[in-house]
Amino acid sequence: MREFTTTQVESLLGEELNLIDVREVEEVAQGKIPGAINIPLGLLEFRMQELDKAKEYIMVCRSGGRSAQALKFLESHGFNVINMTGGMLAWEGPIE
Template sequence: MKQITVAEVEQRLKEGQQLNIIDVREANEVATGKIPGAVNIPLGLLEFRMHELNKANEYIVVCQAGGRSTLACQYLEQQGFHVINMNGGMLAWTGEME
């Protein structure tokens, strides 16, 4: 599984890169703030909402600390998606939030 650091994601966003970020936290967690542009698909709903994703895109997957995003990445890879796990999750995030 590919990994990316919080600093790398922050740098890419500062450079204006268009990133596809999936936040797999629960809605009440996302309500406290998320990475700008991230789409919230709670881990438990991922199999029911993966039709919203495009296998031609690469997705960065985020959760609170890294455990759920690891599970999400494993599942999505098995389904043929290109994913990268963000190490440290939102606990390590220091960038802007919406």
Template sequence: MKEMTAKEVETFLEEGKKLNLIDVREVAEVKSGKIPGAVNIPLSLLEFRMNELNKSTEYTIVCRSGGRSSQASQFLESHGFHVINMTGGMLAWEGKVE
């Protein structure tokens, strides 16, 4: 599984690079703030909503601490998706939130 730190994700975004971010936290958790542009698909709904994703697109998966995003990354990879797990999750995120 590919991984990227929260700082690397922040740097990419600051440089204007396009990242397809999926936040797999629950809706109530996301209300406290998410990375700008991230799409919220809770881990509990990922299996049912993965049809919204494109297998030719690379996605960066985010959660609170890195555990659920790791699970989501493994699940999506097993279904043919290209994913990167953001290690440390939102606890390690120091960038802007919306």
């Protein structure tokens, strides 16, 4: 499993990042990383056709557990994904 720390992800802000936040809508309403797309983990199977296998995606959740599950699921379908360790609990960068 490929992983980035929150510091590594924050250093990439401003570049073309494909962030997917797999938290529930209510959690994301409290703040998310700028530019992140919310696809709750339970809907990922039904919305993965919205994703492009040619792109790299960074998966985000509250603590890193759900995003790791999402990573394993998407990897099994041929996607290039990275897990953000620590999740939003460890995130110290900007939020929107």
